[in-house]
Amino acid sequence: MTVFGCRNCDATLTVPVSRVALPVHADQKYGNGPGSLAPALEPGTFAVDPLPSGSPWRRWKELESGQAESLGWYAPRFSISTGPVGRVLLVPGDVHGAVIDPALVGDSACCGLDGGEPNMACDTCGIPVAIRIDDCGLRQAIWLDPRTTRMLDNGPGPHPVLDWTELIDQRPGIPPSEPSGGWNPMWAAAAASALAHLLTASGGDPMAIPDPRVAEVFRPTLDRLVGPVSPGPERTLVLAGPGLPDPDGDVALIPVHPQTGELWPVAPPVKPVPLAWDAWRHLAFHAAPKPVGRTVPIPPEALPAQLPAHRFQPDGQIFLSVLARLPEVRQPRLRAIYERGRPYSYTVYAF
Structure with a gap:
């Protein structure tokens, strides 16, 4: 089993957990409440952030030549973290033995904890060990500080790794709409990340989408960013993955394994564009429910809508963050798209 604990006193801080891939919506801020967003992970799981996080922060203009690229950034940001790598994301209910320390809670949040710096302490020795987040518009989370926590045991957790076929059977995906009728925030994040990869795969050229x-x-x-499909040869975007035939397009939306982070392989010259499993699975296999027990057909306009009525808006902050971490953003056409979007970081709709 995998269990995390305090680096200072070895007190246990978590229940047994299984490692999964860090989801693209792990740090998502979506809307302005009221209330926080649901956790990015399922109970009994954890994910590790491989990127620097937290203080110290450096202004972009203060960085030396090549320093931003060494940290994985290829387009300007106001500031970037040069803090520790390896913070661990957990569902709040899976953390025991750590308590919120009022002396560590800042005053920058709105309705809860925004988690800029560690605000939870080990209940045994009192050392700061984690960041608790539950402010409005943010995902509920606890991030273990890699400087003061460590893995006490490393072994199989409660969730065994599924193969692709098992994923199709056991993890059917997440619908794009919520009960309120709006788009699911996970979809806004997943599509934003895929959109950044799609632009780099296509070079910013218009794209035909048959599905x-x-x-x-x-x-x-895409129409707002690069324009509609123009006459002449077209690049085509298709779905590819387990249970689907070999892709017959130029660019393929492929699933990301939610536990391992593995990408479904496609053979060149097809260019892959990763999409979060829960969104990919729904797009690839979801079928509208068929009415039963009726002899009179139901007209299409009377059936439940499969997608929300209002136009989809990918998460602008995630789109820009993912695009800035792809080396292709240095190409003039993609850099221009990035620069147009920076003033409107909350929604790609404004680009």
């Missing part, structure tokens, strides 16, 4: 559901998610934003 109507895929087109409904990506077409409006």
